[in-house]
Amino acid sequence: MSTNVRDTALFGLVAVLLIGTGMIQGWNSALLILNMGLISAIMALGVNLQWGFAGLFNIGVMGFVALGGLAAVLVSTDPVPEAWQAGGLRIFAGLALGALTVVAAVQAQKRLEGRTKTIATLVILVGGFFLYRAVFDPGKVAVEAVNPAVSGNLGGLNLPILLSWPVGGLLAAGAAWVIGKTALGLRSDYLAIATLGIAEIIIAVLKNEDWLARGVKNVIGLDRPVPYEIDLQQDPGFVERAASLGLDPVTASTLYTKIGYAILFTIVLLIILWLAQKALNSPWGRMMRAIRDNETAAEAMGKDVKGRHLQIFILGSAVCGVAGAMMTTLDGQLTPGTYQPLRFTFLVWVMVIVGGSGNNFGAVLGGMLIWWLWVQVEPLGLGMMNILSSGLEDGSALKERMIDSAAHMRLLTMGVVLLLVLRFSPRGLIPER
Amino acid sequence: MDFLNAIVAFANFVFVPGLAYGAQLAIGALGVTMIYGILRFSNFAHGDTMAFGTAMTIWITWGFLALGISFGPLPTALLALPFGIIATILLLLGTDWAVYRFYREQKASPVILVIVSMGVMFVMNGVVRFIIGVRDIRFADGERFIITAREFRDMTGLNEGLAIKTTQAITVVVALIAMALLFWFLNKTRTGKSMRAFSDNEDLALLSGINPDWVVKVTWMIVAALATTAGVLYGLDKSFKAFTYFQLLLPIFAAAIVGGLGNPLGAIAGGFVIAFSEVTITYAWKKVLVYLMPESLEPDGLVQLLSTDYKFAVSFAILIIVLLFKPTGLFKGQSV
Numbered sequence: 001m002s003t004n005v006r007d008t009a010l011f012g013l014v015a016v017l018l019i020g021t022g023m024i025q026g027w028n029s030a031l032l033i034l035n036m037g038l039i040s041a042i043m044a045l046g047v048n049l050q051w052g053f054a055g056l057f058n059i060g061v062m063g064f065v066a067l068g069g070l071a072a073v074l075v076s077t078d079p080v081p082e083a084w085q086a087g088g089l090r091i092f093a094g095l096a097l098g099a100l101t102v103v104a105a106v107q108a109q110k111r112l113e114g115r116t117k118t119i120a121t122l123v124i125l126v127g128g129f130f131l132y133r134a135v136f137d138p139g140k141v142a143v144e145a146v147n148p149a150v151s152g153n154l155g156g157l158n159l160p161i162l163l164s165w166p167v168g169g170l171l172a173a174g175a176a177w178v179i180g181k182t183a184l185g186l187r188s189d190y191l192a193i194a195t196l197g198i199a200e201i202i203i204a205v206l207k208n209e210d211w212l213a214r215g216v217k218n219v220i221g222l223d224r225p226v227p228y229e230i231d232l233q234q235d236p237g238f239v240e241r242a243a244s245l246g247l248d249p250v251t252a253s254t255l256y257t258k259i260g261y262a263i264l265f266t267i268v269l270l271i272i273l274w275l276a277q278k279a280l281n282s283p284w285g286r287m288m289r290a291i292r293d294n295e296t297a298a299e300a301m302g303k304d305v306k307g308r309h310l311q312i313f314i315l316g317s318a319v320c321g322v323a324g325a326m327m328t329t330l331d332g333q334l335t336p337g338t339y340q341p342l343r344f345t346f347l348v349w350v351m352v353i354v355g356g357s358g359n360n361f362g363a364v365l366g367g368m369l370i371w372w373l374w375v376q377v378e379p380l381g382l383g384m385m386n387i388l389s390s391g392l393e394d395g396s397a398l399k400e401r402m403i404d405s406a407a408h409m410r411l412l413t414m415g416v417v418l419l420l421v422l423r424f425s426p427r428g429l430i431p432e433r
Numbered sequence: 434m435d436f437l438n439a440i441v442a443f444a445n446f447v448f449v450p451g452l453a454y455g456a457q458l459a460i461g462a463l464g465v466t467m468i469y470g471i472l473r474f475s476n477f478a479h480g481d482t483m484a485f486g487t488a489m490t491i492w493i494t495w496g497f498l499a500l501g502i503s504f505g506p507l508p509t510a511l512l513a514l515p516f517g518i519i520a521t522i523l524l525l526l527g528t529d530w531a532v533y534r535f536y537r538e539q540k541a542s543p544v545i546l547v548i549v550s551m552g553v554m555f556v557m558n559g560v561v562r563f564i565i566g567v568r569d570i571r572f573a574d575g576e577r578f579i580i581t582a583r584e585f586r587d588m589t590g591l592n593e594g595l596a597i598k599t600t601q602a603i604t605v606v607v608a609l610i611a612m613a614l615l616f617w618f619l620n621k622t623r624t625g626k627s628m629r630a631f632s633d634n635e636d637l638a639l640l641s642g643i644n645p646d647w648v649v650k651v652t653w654m655i656v657a658a659l660a661t662t663a664g665v666l667y668g669l670d671k672s673f674k675a676f677t678y679f680q681l682l683l684p685i686f687a688a689a690i691v692g693g694l695g696n697p698l699g700a701i702a703g704g705f706v707i708a709f710s711e712v713t714i715t716y717a718w719k720k721v722l723v724y725l726m727p728e729s730l731e732p733d734g735l736v737q738l739l740s741t742d743y744k745f746a747v748s749f750a751i752l753i754i755v756l757l758f759k760p761t762g763l764f765k766g767q768s769v
Contacts, residue, residue: 055544057547129738182757183753189474189475189543189544194752194753194756196683196686197745197749200745200749204742208740208742208743340676342558346554346555349548350552350555405562408567411555411556412558413559414555415552415556415559418555419549419553419556423535
């Protein structure tokens with residue numbers, strides 16, 4: 001079997017799984033899985049850029065995804081003028097002071113020598129911190145006091161939410177630049193811990209800085225790029241067309257919006273995939289892989305290893321940011337409490353490794369396949385437990401325990417899948433070529 | 434008097450909790466550092482190993498309680514701890530046999546082993562949820578306090594009280610015992626010495642006839658004991674929840690790296706550095722400062738440098754600072 005046939009067959013398998021889901025569990029579930037699968041595929045592409053192309057061990061994916069979500073809120077929601085009047089200026093002055101402090105400290109580190117350097121840096125950092133708090137805190141309190149039940153934040157720019165997808169990428173890229181500047185020089189496993197920590201910090205900021213996106217009070221009811229189901233159901237033209245297809249208006253409207261999302265996501269996925277393929281097969285992509293395979297040799301050839309690493313770290317994180325903004329758009333809400341590293345960092349890693357690191361199609365396949373599995377493991381596990389425990393009498397402790405534990409099948413299955421692939425097919429389903 | 438009050442407030446809210454938390458982190462970091470030193474990879478499954486050991490210990494504790502066995506004023510979990518350790522040893526030896534051994538024979542690069550440990554992390558996380566669920570579990574019994582704040586106030590006549598929880602005292606005592614045992618083992622026994630030799634220079638160690646399989650097995654056993662102890666102490670002091678243990682990975686790794694990966698002394702120092710910085714930076718200092726400052730200068734706010742939710746930021750910031758200035762950690766660690 002030639003490799004092309006094999007790859008096509010694997011994608012065919014995903015299609016069969018999705019169509020099967022549609023026929024057995026309903027097309028709404030299938031489309032739901034497809035949509036998140038497309039987003040997962042984009043996240044996997046982002047990680048594949050960093051790990052597959054350049055060998056950068058980034059386990060802070062969750063943070064960049066969350067930043068994308070933040071972009072969706074900041075771009076699409078209405079501004080809150082009262083909040084801006086109450087303390088918007090103070091907040092931004094405070095943030096600017098904070099940034100200035102860091103810049104000044106870095107400059108002091110660079111320019112000064114010996115003991116003066118240490119003392120100056122400490123003075124700048126400590127003084128700057130208190131100055132920042134003095135300017136920033138009153139602003140924060142004032143903003144958060146403005147109508148806290150519905151807003152309590154500065155609001156957004158009231159622009160179309162589609163715009164937030166590139167903005168999410170930019171936001172993630174900005175964060176990645178800062179992180180890359182400080183952490184990329186570290187060894188691989190130090191970089192891993194550093195990115196893990198940064199992701200946690202980003203989530204902590206989202207949870208606690210209510211003035212930004214309402215923190216754990218969540219932002220709900222974000223704009224949508226597709227029409228609302230309820231509007232479709234009241235549109236006589238739509239109802240008629242649905243009836244002509246033999247569908248009732250409610251089902252038709254939900255399918256219509258989901259297909260709308262699916263088309264949008266597919267377009268984005270194809271664009272990013274095309275760009276990633278172009279990059280992979282360009283001299284730049286070959287240089288990246290050369291650096292990955294032998295840093296010393298690449299450096300000897302005059303390649304700027306640190307610079308290239310920073311570049312691809314930013315690019316990969318930006319892709320994750322785009323995916324994050326898309327996901328928040330699909331959900332219609334930003335809930336910082338739901339971001340968990342197992343789901344948003346490590347699961348994406350499973351996708352990349354299983355799909356095949358270093359191969360963009362592999363990453364896409366892994367994203368779709370693993371997402372399908374992630375969703376379906378629970379019902380499958382429950383079914384299995386029901387069959388296994390059918391011999392036991394109802395209400396027995398063991399039976400209940402077995403059925404309860406089906407809910408925890410997910411993590412176990414993901415771990416087993418990852419370990420099996422690493423052991424028996426370490427280059428993934430569609431290996432690098 | 435004011436000065437004494439300030440010291441007592443400081444001890445009550447910063448020093449004692451920091452000491453207990455530091456001891457827990459130190460034992461956790463010792464496990465990470467042992468694996469790094471001898472097996473040469475960063476084990477991401479360590480938090481979940483701790484969770485597994487604690488979950489087993491909790492079940493055994495419940496078993497003891499059901500049989501009517503208790504440990505008097507001390508928590509029953511301490512009696513169950515050795516059995517929890519044995520269960521964890523079996524789990525880790527099984528994992529090594531089924532998973533890690535293959536990659537060791539292949540001489541896979543450390544980063545592959547890290548990814549493998551990610552898979553193990555998923556599996557263990559699932560297993561822990563199977564065993565005990567996702568609820569928040571408190572399993573400390575016996576006396577809650579050695580001295581309560583009220584007793585302390587009555588005894589000394591100060592305004593501030595100093596409460597010392599039994600679990601805090603136990604944590605420190607058990608941690609000291611565990612560290613003493615570990616260092617005795619590493620420095621005095623034949624196996625311990627061969628482990629150190631293996632960690633310093635694998636080739637030379639193999640050349641001088643050290644059995645690598647035995648060294649690896651003993652390492653996993655020690656790691657199981659350390660991880661279970663750290664997990665049980667943390668769970669006794671606070672509470673057990675699978676997800677919290679996973680999140681402990683960050684401060685534990687920060688501690689191990691700050692101290693210098695692969696260096697046991699460094700892990701202990703790192704644990705306390707991380708713990709005390711987390712506690713001091715997220716503590717609202719007003720309570721201490723009101724006693725020290727003249728009334729006119731008393732602070733209005735809570736004088737809290739960062740809210741407690743940012744404690745990750747603290748471990749992380751220290752990690753970065755140390756790595757930027759001393760890439761091998763405070764004590765000299767290894768680098769692969």
